[in-house]
Amino acid sequence: MKTKQNRDDQTISRLVQSVQLEIPSHLDKQVDTLLKEKKASRWPIRPVWSDMRRFFLPAAALAGVIVLLVIFTPLSSPPAPQKPVISEIRTEFELKDKNIKIIWFQKEDFKLRRNSHES
Amino acid sequence: MNRKGLVIMLVILALAVMPALGKEKNKEDISKELITKTYFLDHITPRDVNRSLKAYILDVSGDQNSNMVTVMLQKKNLEVFEKLLKRLDVERKTIQVRIFTVIASNEKKGEAIDNKDLRRVLDELQKVLSFKAYRLDGASFINIKEGGDPNYLELISKLPNLNLRIDDVRIKGNNPGERIIDLGELRLNSGKVRLISTQTSLKENGYLVAGVSKAGHNGDALVLVINAVIK
Numbered sequence: 001m002k003t004k005q006n007r008d009d010q011t012i013s014r015l016v017q018s019v020q021l022e023i024p025s026h027l028d029k030q031v032d033t034l035l036k037e038k039k040a041s042r043w044p045i046r047p048v049w050s051d052m053r054r055f056f057l058p059a060a061a062l063a064g065v066i067v068l069l070v071i072f073t074p075l076s077s078p079p080a081p082q083k084p085v086i087s088e089i090r091t092e093f094e095l096k097d098k099n100i101k102i103i104w105f106q107k108e109d110f111k112l113r114r115n116s117h118e119s
Numbered sequence: 120m121n122r123k124g125l126v127i128m129l130v131i132l133a134l135a136v137m138p139a140l141g142k143e144k145n146k147e148d149i150s151k152e153l154i155t156k157t158y159f160l161d162h163i164t165p166r167d168v169n170r171s172l173k174a175y176i177l178d179v180s181g182d183q184n185s186n187m188v189t190v191m192l193q194k195k196n197l198e199v200f201e202k203l204l205k206r207l208d209v210e211r212k213t214i215q216v217r218i219f220t221v222i223a224s225n226e227k228k229g230e231a232i233d234n235k236d237l238r239r240v241l242d243e244l245q246k247v248l249s250f251k252a253y254r255l256d257g258a259s260f261i262n263i264k265e266g267g268d269p270n271y272l273e274l275i276s277k278l279p280n281l282n283l284r285i286d287d288v289r290i291k292g293n294n295p296g297e298r299i300i301d302l303g304e305l306r307l308n309s310g311k312v313r314l315i316s317t318q319t320s321l322k323e324n325g326y327l328v329a330g331v332s333k334a335g336h337n338g339d340a341l342v343l344v345i346n347a348v349i350k
Contacts, residue, residue: 090317098243099325105315107333 157189219344220257220276223250280310
């Protein structure tokens, strides 16, 4: 069903097409200038493939490096050097005037004790 | 076979036989240079000879009962060997060693100690160590020879399997009363557990106190008071 607006549009279109008028030259130039300005201001549109190619080479190189690292890195990292464990402390001293030599072996528990009468 | 072939064969035969002849001659030369001698030892054992003069001996056999040693050595070394053997085979001094096994603790009052020498040593220990009490656990005695075989002794103690090993004992100095007794190895084991393993020395008639912490319950310590007298 044709609406009233459609009918009007068709009428106007027929009327316009029936009239052969020359477009004024200044208008033509203005339209050209406007079209050129609009074209220049537009963001350059590149094909998707071009973007992909830009990132493909660095991505492939990075993947290669990762693969090499995985291959050449040993699975288990070498054990960290163990901290030296003290198993014994040997103390030696002499009471020369008493003709006594003392060697003392402190085992495992290295807590220092103080004389009860000193504290 | 012509004459030329015969000559070549003779040369080859001579070349094959010559090294063997040379070896035989070499063996004879060596056996002429060697000498086998037997010695009866007075103060040392065949083992001591082998241990001390090993560098000169090519072969050795010995008998402990007759204290006899037979050695094979190069003739050129004989003079030096006999000189050294003479120096080695001298009377070794005997060292009397007393070992008191003492338990040092922080728990209770110690027991009275009758031996006045030991009491004097423990009184001195009380001044420098932090233990409240000392208890005599046992006393052992051993005679050891200077430079002799390793000495083993199971100490008299309430602690089980206390084994003492004293080895490589040397006396330094000549003045009686001022000599030092070197103990190349002093080792104390409690069963398979090594409590002490050290090299040390003590003055003659002096006292060596060798203590091990954590040897008993409640922070008790095991103390060996060792006295050595040269006879």
